[in-house]
Amino acid sequence: MRFTEFLTEAEVRRTHEASLEVLETVGVLAHFAPAREVFRRHGCTVDDETGLVRFPAAVVERYRKMAPPSFTFRGRDPQFDRTIPDDGPIVVTGSSAPNVVDPVTGVERRATSADIANIAHLINELPGFDVFSISTLADDAPAGQFSLSRFYPALKNCLKPVRSNTPNMDDLHQVVELGQIIAGGAEAYAERPIINHHYCPMVSPLTMDVDSTEAVMWLTEQGLPVYTTVVPNAGLTSPMTLMGTLVVGNAEFLAITVFQQMVKEGTPIIYASLPTVADMRTGAYAPGAIETGVLLAAQAQMARFYGVPSGGYIGLTNAHSNDAQAGFETGMNTLLGVAAGATLLNMGGLFSSLMAFDFGKAVVDNEIALMDKRAYRGLEFSEENLALEEIAAVGPGGSYMGRNHTKARMKTTAVLPRLANRDMRAQWEEAGKPSIHERAMDEARRILAQPNGAVWDAAVDAAIRERFPGLVAGDAKPLEG
Amino acid sequence: MADADHFDKLKQAIIDQDEDEVLEAVNAALADGIGAKTVIDQGLLPGLNVIGEQFEDEEIFLPELMQAALAFQAAMTILEPKIKEEGTAGEKKGVVVLGTVKGDLHSIGKNILKLLYETSGFEAHDLGIDVDLFSFINKAKEVDADIIAISALLTTTLVGQRDVIDALKDAGERDRYKVLVGGGATTREWAESIGADGWAATAYEAVTLSTSLVS
Numbered sequence: 001m002r003f004t005e006f007l008t009e010a011e012v013r014r015t016h017e018a019s020l021e022v023l024e025t026v027g028v029l030a031h032f033a034p035a036r037e038v039f040r041r042h043g044c045t046v047d048d049e050t051g052l053v054r055f056p057a058a059v060v061e062r063y064r065k066m067a068p069p070s071f072t073f074r075g076r077d078p079q080f081d082r083t084i085p086d087d088g089p090i091v092v093t094g095s096s097a098p099n100v101v102d103p104v105t106g107v108e109r110r111a112t113s114a115d116i117a118n119i120a121h122l123i124n125e126l127p128g129f130d131v132f133s134i135s136t137l138a139d140d141a142p143a144g145q146f147s148l149s150r151f152y153p154a155l156k157n158c159l160k161p162v163r164s165n166t167p168n169m170d171d172l173h174q175v176v177e178l179g180q181i182i183a184g185g186a187e188a189y190a191e192r193p194i195i196n197h198h199y200c201p202m203v204s205p206l207t208m209d210v211d212s213t214e215a216v217m218w219l220t221e222q223g224l225p226v227y228t229t230v231v232p233n234a235g236l237t238s239p240m241t242l243m244g245t246l247v248v249g250n251a252e253f254l255a256i257t258v259f260q261q262m263v264k265e266g267t268p269i270i271y272a273s274l275p276t277v278a279d280m281r282t283g284a285y286a287p288g289a290i291e292t293g294v295l296l297a298a299q300a301q302m303a304r305f306y307g308v309p310s311g312g313y314i315g316l317t318n319a320h321s322n323d324a325q326a327g328f329e330t331g332m333n334t335l336l337g338v339a340a341g342a343t344l345l346n347m348g349g350l351f352s353s354l355m356a357f358d359f360g361k362a363v364v365d366n367e368i369a370l371m372d373k374r375a376y377r378g379l380e381f382s383e384e385n386l387a388l389e390e391i392a393a394v395g396p397g398g399s400y401m402g403r404n405h406t407k408a409r410m411k412t413t414a415v416l417p418r419l420a421n422r423d424m425r426a427q428w429e430e431a432g433k434p435s436i437h438e439r440a441m442d443e444a445r446r447i448l449a450q451p452n453g454a455v456w457d458a459a460v461d462a463a464i465r466e467r468f469p470g471l472v473a474g475d476a477k478p479l480e481g
Numbered sequence: 482m483a484d485a486d487h488f489d490k491l492k493q494a495i496i497d498q499d500e501d502e503v504l505e506a507v508n509a510a511l512a513d514g515i516g517a518k519t520v521i522d523q524g525l526l527p528g529l530n531v532i533g534e535q536f537e538d539e540e541i542f543l544p545e546l547m548q549a550a551l552a553f554q555a556a557m558t559i560l561e562p563k564i565k566e567e568g569t570a571g572e573k574k575g576v577v578v579l580g581t582v583k584g585d586l587h588s589i590g591k592n593i594l595k596l597l598y599e600t601s602g603f604e605a606h607d608l609g610i611d612v613d614l615f616s617f618i619n620k621a622k623e624v625d626a627d628i629i630a631i632s633a634l635l636t637t638t639l640v641g642q643r644d645v646i647d648a649l650k651d652a653g654e655r656d657r658y659k660v661l662v663g664g665g666a667t668t669r670e671w672a673e674s675i676g677a678d679g680w681a682a683t684a685y686e687a688v689t690l691s692t693s694l695v696s
Contacts, residue, residue, distance in 0.1 A: 031586070096636045096637055097636065098636045098639060098666065098668075098671065099668065099670075108668075108670070109670070110670075110671075110674065137636060137637070137639075146637075146640075165637065166637075167584055167637045167638055168584070203586045203587065207586065209586045210586075210611070211584055235544070236589050237589060280542040280543055280544055281539050281542050281543065282542075282543060282683055283543045283590070283593065283683065283684075285665055353665070354636075355666075355668065
């Protein structure tokens with residue numbers, strides 16, 4: 001398949017050179033002193049008074065080439081492991097929303113660990129999703145267990161790879177320890193680390209923070225899977241041109257990538273981003289705007305130039321309900337991403353610019369994800385697929401309906417949607433004119449009414465609860481009411 | 482030039498969002514013997530009022546509002562010393578301590594708020610980013626603040642806003658300040674649930690809200 005490309009080869013090269021120029025002449029502010037030390041030791045110019053790091057082009061070129069071409073997400077069950085780009089596009093839930101739309105009352109409220117357990121169960125069962133990035137925070141977290149109260153219910157109820165972040169090193173150590181208990185020890189965990197860490201250490205424009213940088217550095221040293229996302233926002237943290245925003249984001253990607261390679265050569269990374277253009281009428285954040293898709297497509301092209309996998313937060317929406325806006329913002333943007341060859345789509349389940357998870361939206365996004373994956377498969381050109389023998393056998397005026405050739409391919413050639421309505425109008429009226437949201441919620445209720453086979457052994461659970469007393473229950477439950 | 486013509490020029494310069502034009506008009510007015518306080522009250526503030534209305538009506542966009550505010554701020558660097566000399570300083574609307582919560586380095590929204598506070602007659606003390614709860618409380622005490630305004634963009638460090646309010650309660654000083662929260666990670670419901678005195682979706686609304694809270 002040939003990917004959609006907005007830039008010519010020469011333009012890609014110029015964008016790369018422009019990014020090198022930014023890193024060399026403008027530089028990056030690094031607030032975490034040990035990170036500045038890493039940069040200094042590997043040939044960057046560091047001003048400790050201001051925190052400014054400048055990157056000679058040769059240094060960037062040397063280290064960015066050490067980044068391997070793939071990144072693997074691991075789940076509790078290895079059959080759900082996914083490596084990009086080869087297994088792409090892989091679909092990931094949107095993450096860390098403080099709120100949830102209550103699946104029974106429909107009212108938005110603070111999310112809890114019980115919601116995370118249910119969401120984990122749902123994502124485990126929805127075939128369009130590959131990775132569960134923990135969708136919400138847990139407002140009921142006991143003191144000192146902010147992150148445990150998210151990772152525990154997530155891992156307990158989902159065999160697919162689980163991804164998230166932590167706000168500080170204490171939480172990160174706890175979470176890794178949780179993973180080690182699940183794996184049956186530190187050694188087993190080092191073999192198969194099933195927690196996939198993600199951070200945003202780059203704060204646009206061109207700044208590295210303290211807490212996330214420290215976490216990325218530690219995880220990279222440990223050889224544990226961690227990748228980062230850059231988040232330029234045109235008009236606020238990057239120039240009001242898509243090209244200027246591409247350059248700022250690309251320079252930030254290069255800075256954090258060479259940082260990880262300097263810490264440990266050959267560390268797998270992803271060129272992940274959440275590029276946006278702010279709505280200049282008010283300054284409003286607009287992750288659902290079409291410009292996000294255009295920028296992510298350009299970044300996919302840059303990532304191919306660098307030989308690394310790419311993707312990011314795409315298909316988010318500013319909408320507050322499962323309306324047409326929610327659908328077109330998710331659909332148009334993710335389709336642009338896959339057409340351009342992005343193989344990581346952080347897209348599922350959130351309303352209101354990452355503020356609230358909605359069960360119905362997650363089920364709709366599952367269907368959009370299946371369509372995106374189908375689009376990515378393309379036409380599957382082959383001599384066999386030209387079906388010349390079949391065309392000859394049916395002949396002019398015949399029908400393909402009753403043919404074995406059709407029967408053998410009818411479940412794989414096209415996506416068979418569970419939600420998209422293909423009834424005649426009269427049938428839909430007789431069914432009570434169900435909206436897409438109502439159909440999606442029916443599906444969520446159906447899934448959550450099933451027992452969850454993903455839950456681990458009682459012995460594993462006992463070991464976890466002994467190590468972390470007072471931990472939340474973390475059990476998925478049917479939606480009632 | 483008649484005073485009224487000076488006022489028109491000052492007002493128009495702000496509406497044009499042109500810093501050079503504003504400074505020229507200010508200097509011309511001062512040279513003609515118009516007092517600094519009068520330059521502000523009769524010239525610049527009427528211009529800012531028009532800018533505010535235009536912004537609310539979406540006739541102008543946020544970058545234009547910002548430029549008008551920055552031009553006003555530039556004029557104030559000339560006018561403030563003169564006001565002190567004249568002894569005509571008016572009542573300030575209130576004193577605000579603002580910053581972004583611990584663990585969060587996002588500053589742009591907070592900086593816009595600071596600028597709008599200053600152009601609206603508030604005394605604003607900006608603690609910057611990654612601010613721990615003690616810094617908020619100590620600074621508020623030091624400057625006898627009316628308002629503590631706390632910004633948060635990251636959802637994972639959002640609880641820092643609640644921590645400030647809880648610490649104020651523990652110290653028995655909750656009633657001494659109005660606490661406003663805002664930023665991309667916040668909602669009205671969150672503000673209510675942590676017992677904040679107010680929440681606003683935009684910097685512009687935050688200043689309007691602050692004005693009503695202190696009056």
